[in-house]
Amino acid sequence: MNNTFTIYPGAITVSAVCEAVDSGAHIVISPEATALVERARKYLDDKVLSSPGPLYGINTGFGSLCNISISHDELEQLQKNLVMSHACGMGATLEPVVVKTMLLLKVQSLCYGNSGVQLATVERLVDFFNEDVIPVVYEQGSLGASGDLAPLANMCLPLLGLGEVWYKDERRAAAEVLREKGWEPLALMSKEGLALLNGTQFMSAHAVRAVYEAKRLLDAANHIGAMSLDAFDGRLEPFGALVNEVRHHRGQIDVAADVRTILSGSQLAERPKEHVQDPYSFRCIPQVHGAVLDVVRYVTEVINEEISSPTDNPTIFPEADLIVSAGNFHGEPIAMPMDYLCLALTELSNISERRIYKLIGGTRGLPSFLVAKPGINSGFMIAQYAAASILNQSKSLCWPSSCDSIPSSQGQEDHVSMGSNSATKLLRVVDNTRRILAIELMTSAQALEFRRPLMSSPVVEALHSAFRAAVPFVDVDTVMYPLLQRSEDFLRRTTFC
Secondary structure, eight states: OOSEEEEOSSOOOHHHHHHHHHHTOEEEEOHHHHHHHHHHHHHHHHHHHHOOSOOTTTSBOSGGGTTSBOOGGGHHHHHHHHHHHHOOOEEEEOOHHHHHHHHHHHHHHHTTSOSOOOHHHHHHHHHHHHTTOEEOOEEEOOOSSSOSHHHHHHHHGGGGTOSEEEETTEEEEHHHHHHHHTOOOOOOOTTHHHHHHSSSHHHHHHHHHHHHHHHHHHHHHHHHHHHHHHHTTOOSGGGOHHHHHTTOOHHHHHHHHHHHHHTTTOHHHHSOOSOSOOOHHHHTHHHHHHHHHHHHHHHHHHHHHHHTSOOOSSEEEGGGTEEEOOOTTOOHHHHHHHHHHHHHHHHHHHHHHHHHHHHTBSOTTOOBTTOSSBTTBOTTHHHHHHHHHHHHHHHHTTSOGGGOOOOBGGGTBOOOOOHHHHHHHHHHHHHHHHHHHHHHHHHHHHHHGGGTTSOOOHHHHHHHHHHHTTSOOOOSOOOOHHHHHHHHHHHHHOOOO
8 A cells, every 4th residue: 555654663743643644645664663563562460470569550540549569460351441440531532633643652652662562552553543433532531630531431442342432424433343343342451441542642643633733723814814815915024034034033024024925016016005004903014923933832842742652551661671660751842832822812802803804994995895886895803703703713722731730540640631622622722713813814915905906916816716616706785604614624635825
């Protein structure tokens, strides 16, 4: 099969993961990863037989039950009980694309040879991914500290023939689908339940999807903002190289250069201006979009590091004859960056909504609410209301989940990241940002037509033409919500570069 994603025990990236999931690639485990998994499992089996003392989560209970020893003949039941008891997910179910991303990230994490799972367990996760057997996982339940215990338990229940899966667009009992596939439920060996449930794959999968989409939305925002600038008869001087380079911020410099390229050759941009300055929402695009770009780059770098790591506990080092019970499952390293990205995308939405407001304001030769006969027609009046409403929701989601901690497990797990809530609200803000940009795109495309016969740049006119193939000019009042939805769909499927 040509479209494959090979799991190596090395670094992976956000873009590679999303491309693999979105393209329908099949996972293949490399010989190097296979050897590491098998070596770690053999080492652990030998260690369990030879060690006179307790090994956390291997022959002991979990959390505050860590001092209770478990007999050898109860180790399989211990791991099964762990998965069943920890499957406490509640709330809305995750989109299958997020769960499929979780599956890939869990396989990658287990293939560094620091987890001690059976190769058969990794291979069954691969089977689920490749055959589109997608476990039903819920949004709520994780503290983002001992790993994403509840959602990962729900994800792994089907390995045991328990829980539910999505298969061929139907929600079904996992046991039925396993029988249909001819797959026997797994019998977990020592530590395997812990290896499956510890880890940050719920948080990381959300973060992967969010940063991947954030980069696309920022590219879109630069193009849409450039169209709005031309439609508003804005000035290009604030986007010049010298004035932006003197401040040194990389994102600001890059956004200014991007907008200059997008507007190159615009008749509107080059014509003399009657006004000396533009409002901040136009003039400060390099500073605001640039700051968002810097955040996106930073968070992408952090998430790339996270998904290239084993994050379960204990961590096994066969070459050093060492099993360490530590805290690599704690979500703090990604919880705070996710909250930061939530703030950044809300600011991208914030400045976009202000440009919408200016474009419908009846200034600089544009008609009120961007219709030829305002009064009998309300035009884009309530489209701006919708943007403001969506923006308010995003602002309310900017409170950082990572600033809170509620002790759990009788105080043994006394500081948690709450990164799972950082993750789920971040994806909501991503969706909200897309919707607000879709409203700005529809608004700026409308405004641009009132500047005819003058033309914008070739890049902007090509975007305008492609958009008009999906969303028409609004001549008189019409039902707006289908047009707004088509504008959002246009943003989903359009690649800006």
